[in-house]
Amino acid sequence: MRQTGHEISAERLGMPDTNGRFGEFGGRFVPEILMPAIAHLEDGVRRILPSDDFTQELQRELREWAGRPTALTLAPGLGRQWGAEVWLKREDLAHTGAHKINNAVGQVLLARRLQAKRIVAETGAGQHGVATAAACARAGLPCTVYMGSVDIRRQAPNVARMKMFGAEVIAVDSGDATLRAAIDEAMRDWVCNPVDTYYLLGSVVGPHPYPYLVRELQSVIGREARRQLLEISGALPDIAVACVGGGSNAIGLFHEFIADESVRLVGVEAGGTGSEPGEHAATLARGKPGVLHGCYSFLLQDGDGQVLETHSVSAGLDYPGVGPEHSMLRNNGRVEYITVSDREALQALGECCRSEGILPALESAHALAGAKRLAAEKPGAKILLCLSGRGDKDLDTLMKIADGDFSQ
């Protein structure tokens, strides 16, 4: 058990080095035209992020606008079925319906202090796009969101919400027309507008300092959850679980527990429909290190270094890369990464709906399926799970699959 933060080494706390490396992973692999913008952002992160003025405004916005702290909920129904003690960190209750708002609020406040005139973002499931559009509306900044045309179809309610908040949503047809293509296109926009445009990246991926910046803004999840669990139950969890696409909610939950050696940390990747290329998005399980979207990290790629297409029923996990800090945590063994299938995720989603009265996002359903498996391995375990978002956006997909009946 830890004493004070000061006794923990920088590496244990996951501070990137000056080149933005988490161990061997991370870095800044971007076109030269973006290097001044990256330097400007790095300077802002170093100067502004720790300042009292910024911290106070961020905390006020999170409390009064975004609805933090979010609840910690004991899930007795799931606990009985799975033979475990299950606690849900309710990011689905945050404004706009997912943890993405923590990052969007923070980066919009940062962008305003960096004199940005315009925000661009990418989105997969649409949750980051909605959070960014909402935060931009409140800050009075124009916002453009790139979204793959496949995702526009499967996450239609979120497209409408972004438009309601005044954002311009641009459909991306290139590549596999999902999150990865949306990031390609958002980065091209930034390359064309590197001076006044702020790129509001939605996960712990991309060039340094994004993986660090997004982690700092998301670690409010774990900070609250740790404090709440200690207050309510008097003890730390045995296991903390979260889903991993790019990995922002997982880093946000895990970061506060890294130094708690008794707490087993487990990330759950999207196993899709099978183990062949194109059937899954299990980057840490089946990828190898490479460079995509500005960072060196695990990547689903073929032998020639071409990025592979992915599949997941969950748009937010349907991504061939992963945050560099996760790659480090995988290799140093502090976090275990497991894979659950579309089918397991859908089953767990159904169980959560019926026994807890909570409709989780398809992304979060992967964490639930992972927790269910861990409970079977370790009966009676106390499991803390990040319920990263609500599933309203997925109703279309869910009704098409089984008319809402996932008992099988």
Place this chain on the structure above:
Amino acid sequence: MTPARKITAALEGECSERPGLIAYLTGGYPDERRFRKYFLQTAAACELVEVGIPFSDPMADGLTIQNASKVALENGATLRKILRWLAELAPETGKPVVLMSYLNPLLAYGFAKLAEDALEAGVSGFIVPDLPIEEAAPLGDALGQSGLALIQLLTPLTPPRRLSLLCRESRGFVYAVTHAGTTGGKKALPADCIDYLGMVRAQSQLPVYAGFGVKSADDVAMLAGHVDGVVVGSALIDALDRGIDPGEFLAGLRG
């Protein structure tokens, strides 16, 4: 002469009268047979051929080269194959060849083997658009040991101190990006890029070539005298797609 010196020698010269030309082709576009033909036609009409290694996520490229990469990949082009083709083609032309590649295909190939095979294939250097100088040492060292060039890109936003660093670190030539944007595009070259090109020229011991958005004889005329030459990529591929002979197109650019 090292391969890097060979690039410099080919690109140096009578710049004010007749700007030098680097012509870009996506390797394996649209297929192997036509790439081979275009390569020979193109090499005959320029000082140096830049061959793009197609990549699945070309984030610095505009629509023309994005599409060319996609088609080349669909038709089976790989770095390995392109090196094999160039080993046959490059000696026929006598012109130096550099490869333009995003980092990941090079990482997957392995830097040491890449340097060895590139040398064997008659390739003289590399342009890597997602590799800023801070990350460049592992590749730069591997290439440098074989005398191969790692060519640095500069932009109008590059601050003065960084500009001189990049000029110093570049090998073969210095690639001056004309404006903030992806490759290609319909926009006119910004008039103020002339001042910036003058600064680059003052800093660089190596030939300075301007690229991104160079598409017409007017563009070339505007840049002539301010740089040693120009790089033409998307406009050449657009011309090929319209059935125009690459030799004629490139000759037309020089007016």
